[in-house]
Amino acid sequence: MTSILTIGRRDMLRASLMGSAAALIPSAARAASTMPRSTPVRWIDGEAPTLSLGPTFGVPWPRGAVKPGAPLAVRGDGKPLPSQHWTLATWPDGSLKWSAHALPAGMDQPATLDVAPGRPTAPKAGVMVREQADMVEIVSGATRWRIPRSGAVAIAGAWAGDRKVMGPLTLVASIDDAPENGRRTQLTGRIDRVTVEQKGPVRAVVRIEGIHAGAGRSLLPFTVRLYAYAGGDHLRIVHSFIFDGDPEKDFVSSLGLVAAVPMAGAPHDRHVRLATTQGHLFSEAVRPLTGLRRDPGEAARAAQIAGRAVPMDAMADSVRPLLDRIPTWSDFSLSQLSADGFAIVKRTQAGHAWVDATAGTRALGLGYVGSPMGGVALAARYFWQRHPTQIDISDAASDEARLALWLWSPDARPMDMRPYRGVLGMEGYDAQNEGLAITYEDYEPGWDSATGTARTSELTLWACAATPGADRLAAMAQANAVPPQLMVEPQRIHAANVFGPWALPDRSTPMKARIEDQITNLAAFYEAEVDRRRWYGFWNHGDVMHTYDADRHQWRYDIGGFAWDNSELSPDLWLWLSVLRTGDAGLFRFAEAMTRHTGEVDVYHLGRFKGLGTRHGVQHWSDSSKQPRISNAIYRRIYYYLTGDERVGDLMRDLLLSDQTLAHVEIGRKVPGAERKTLPDGVIEMTFGTTWCAVASSWLAEWERTGERKWRDRLLAGMTSIGGLQYGWLTGTAPFDLSTGRFLGKGDSISVSHLNAVFGALELNAELLDLLDVPAYRTAWLDYCRWFNAPRAQWEAKFPFPYRGRNLREGHSRLTAYLAHETRDPAMARRAWEEFFSGEAGLGLSHGDPRVTLQGPQILGPTVEWPHVSTNAAAQWGLAAIENLALIPDALPAQG
Incomplete structure (x- = not known):
């Protein structure tokens, strides 16, 4: 367990809500915390995995507790473990805020772990990286990988000891010029740059950047990271690509990786393995010896089933001279074209018919081909969830087989990235606003483009010294499909005071228990809806729908802005705060x-919308509202610090200049009746919550990660200039100087939007005000929290501007709660809970579990519904419930 942390005066003030408002103590006055004696870390699934492919996890540290560069060690079951650590983020005083830790791969993982001060233990056989002018070599134990710095090969080969078990691995794709029966152009990944990001001893990371090329074209740029862990004979692969084609002309018809595999030995000693469901394999030899009319003998059959070389001297005399009469099966294919069905076929060679082998529902996505002299396994995470996928093994009877894993199956229909709809007469803004009024879709011709969107896939590649046993292969497939994950205990994360207002679950009173139950049930409902509603597919997996259609008993997948949610009103934050509180494995994943x-x-990763996200719609890119509120780094930041994931780190860094994109993408261009201001070059109109806070979240992350003062200064420029406006945050929007990061003008008018604080503004401001001492900004934010949900009479007595109706009162109760907490105002605390329990423009607190199960011919199948649910309401209710319980728990009446 952790030691008791030193509590500063500010923390004591925050411990209760009593009396009237008192002067607030700036963050700089907080006492530094002491170093926790140890930090408990747990497997999120509750027990040690059968096989770990190399875990990496983040550890938060209280401000001032750990000096930068201090050695940290990991122990497992009370014994030192080999580990490697590095800094993810620092506090403003330079002390360590987040560290990342990597552990070796292997079967024997400890059940309990902790991180404590001390020099880390080195592995017996660490990972080494050797850099040469034309090549990078990674060595992990007896396994070697060679990565060329340029050319058409991503990995030149792999060796198990002195034997080469894998030849070249290439990145491949194809483009059709029509969605059906088009001409196909084959593309191969061209390597442009290779960077060594980590060199070991526990973990090495190599980043490969390039683009697919062929037939005079270059498109689909990619970034691929290779991760090697001590104790492993594998590489973890994180494969990211950007769709940069023309949706009307370029139809991606395949995308994948292909490895050459040297084959040795007789055909009956060559083996194919395909992982089907958890713990099960399709296991066959290129030349089968079982089921023959003549029995080769038990020893021969047992050896082949086990994947070992068949002892020829034990083979029956009636079979040995007839082996060449047995057909060899050279090609195998497993295709997963939907979330609910895969099929395996095989053939003897090209030019002959495919034979159906078997079929099933959801394949884990691992393929292996090899012999007693070695082989290669390749697996993709989310194999069935990201359909259409495929694994092909070809030429297994020849001297060199090919193992291909397709992230987009070449046997499926090509990706169709065209808009789903026509213009319908909506060339002008007036007509587009009419469309918004009826379908909730903000349509605009040419703005519903998929060009610039991206997708990241996770894979594992093994270089095997021999055909692994069935148990080992099944464990490999499972470890890739559901990677074992370590996470610091929630109590310890909370003690570090990171990620704003949240607290551990508390069921100490009937009303707290009732709220906690709904927090749990609501998250569980959405988690289960993914499978019930089949929210799967290459481009869809990971998102949820926006609004439910109770008449059709399904989500409004085909109704404009009511379809895919695209982070609208912060479901990402709600889920991650739930993970922080519980460490629940299902919610984490x-x-x-x-x-x-x-x-x-x-989010757009290149082109005219680079750095902006797309508002909710039928397609993830179909809405014309391109805004930072969706690309928001605050939605990625918690995952980054819990895992140290480099790809997500890239995504946050890519947003640092996203405000500059708004110089030519005017967010408010269609607002009817809005005054169109003429602004100087380099100055744009910017809202505080939906835009500035979203971009500022990337500046905060970069400041934490690098310590570079320019990002802190960018934050301070925005904060001080908002604080200098007459009405502060209530101004809502103001001209923003893109070069200085300052808001301009007097701010002598008020514009209160129900959207300004529901895209992470409170969560970001809670952290900013804890890190930066800007009194005027603090006052401006607390004023906003005071007046957003204020009663009409109080507003009209205070301001010379008319009171306009508010929305999302329930969700905004957490602003009132934050004010009550910061000012120690019991009346505000009571008001916050009244706002929360009103359920106004929200989900409301149910009596018991509101979920109902429906049956009957009017629905597709057995259906579970949550009455009146929408993701807007769910996310905002979840955030308000979690944060109100953290900020003003003692003001909650025991019975409501």
């Missing part, structure tokens, strides 16, 4: 899949 989706598919 649900939120992880959402982070993988929303940071890639819903």
Whole structure:
């Protein structure tokens, strides 16, 4: 367990809500915390895995507790473990805020772990990286990998000891010029740059950048990271690509990786393995010896089934001279074209018929081909969830087989990235606003483009010294499909005071228990809806729908802005705060899949919209509202610090200049009746919550990660200039100087939007005000929290501007709660809970579990419904419930 941390005066003030408002103590006055004696870390699934492919996890540290560069060690079951650590983030005083830790791969993982001060233990056989002018070599134990710095090969080969078990691995794709029966152009990944990011001893990371090329074209740029862990004979592969084609002309018809595998030995000693469901394999030899009319003998059959070389001297005399009469099966294919069905076929060679082998539902996505002299396994995570996928093994009877894993199956229909709809007469803004009024879709011709969206896939590649046994292969497939994950205990994360207002679950009173039950049930409902509603597919997996259609008993997948959610009103934050509180494995992976989706598919990574995300719609890119509120780094930040994931780190860094994109993408261009201001070059109109806070979240992350003062200064420029406006945050929007990061003008008018604080503004401001001492900004934010949900009479007595109706009162109760907490105002605390329990423009607190199960011919199948649910309401209710319980728990009446 952790030691008791030193509590500063500010923390004591925050411990209760009593009396009237008192002067607030700036963050700089907080006492530094002491170093926790040890930090408990747990497997999120509750027990040590059968096989770990090399875990990496983040550890938060209280401000001032750990000096930068201090050695940290990991122990497992009370004994030192080999480990490697590095800094992810620092506090403003330079002390360590987040560290990342990597452990070796292997079967024997400890059940309990902790991190404590001390020099880390080195592995007996660490990972080494050797850099040469034309090549990078990674050595892990007896396994070697060679990565060329340029050319058409991503990995030149792999060796198990002195034997080469894998030849070249290439990145491949194809483009058709029509969605059906088009001409196909084959593309191969061209390597442009290779960077060594880590060199070991426990973990090495190599980053490969390039683009697919062929037939005079270059498109689909990619970034691929290779991770090697001590104790492993594998590479973890994180494969990211950007769709940069023309949706009307370029139809991606395949995308994948292909490895050459040297084959040795007789055909009956060559083996194919395909992982089907958990713990099960399709296991066959290129030349089968079982089931023959003549029995080769038990020893021969047993050896082949086990994947070992068949002892020829034990083979029956009636079979040995007839082996060449047995057909060899050279090609195998497993295709997963939907979330609910895969099929395996095989053939003897090209030019002959495919034979159906078997079929099933959801394959884990691992393929292996090899012989007693070695082989290669390749697996993709989310194999069935990201359909259409495929594994092909070809030429297994020849001297060199090919193992291909397709992230997009060449046997499926090509990707169709065209808009789903026509213009319908909506060339002008007036007509587009009419469309918004009826379908909730903000349509605009040419703005519903998929060009610039991206997708990241996770894979594992093994270089095997021999054909692994069935148990080992099944464990490999499972470890890739559901990677074992370590996470610091929630109590310890909370003690570090990171990620704003949240607290551990508390069921100490009937009303707290009732709220906690709904927090749990609501997250569980959405997690289960993914499978019930089949929210799967290459571009869709990880997102949820926006609004439910109770008449059709399904989500409004085909109704404009009511379809895919695209992070609208912060479901990402709600889920990650739920993970922080509980460490729940299902929620962790649900939120992880959402982070993988929303940071890639819903955001533009190149082109005119680079750095912006797309508002909710039927397609993830179909809405014309391109805004930072969706690309928001605050939605990625928790996952980054819990895992140290480099790809998500890239995505946050890519947003640092996203405000500059708004110089030519005017967010408010269609607002009817809005005054169109003429602004100087380099100055744009910017809202505080939906835009500035979203971009500022990337500046905060970069400041934490690098310590570079320019990002702190960018934050301070925005904060001080908002604080200098007459009405502060209530101004809502003001001209913003893109070069200085300052808001301009007097701010002598008020514009209160129900959207300004529901895209992470409170969560970001809670952290900013804890890190930066800007009194005027603090006052401006607390004023906003005071007046957003204020009663009409109080507003009209205070301001010379008319009171306009508010929305999302329930969700905004957490602003009132934050004010009550910061000012120690019991009356505000009572008001916050009244706002929360009103359920106004929200989900409301149910009596018991509101979920109902429906049956009957009017629905597709057995259906579970949550009455009146929408993701807007769910996310905002979840955030308000979690944060109100953290901020003003003692003000909650025991019975409501």
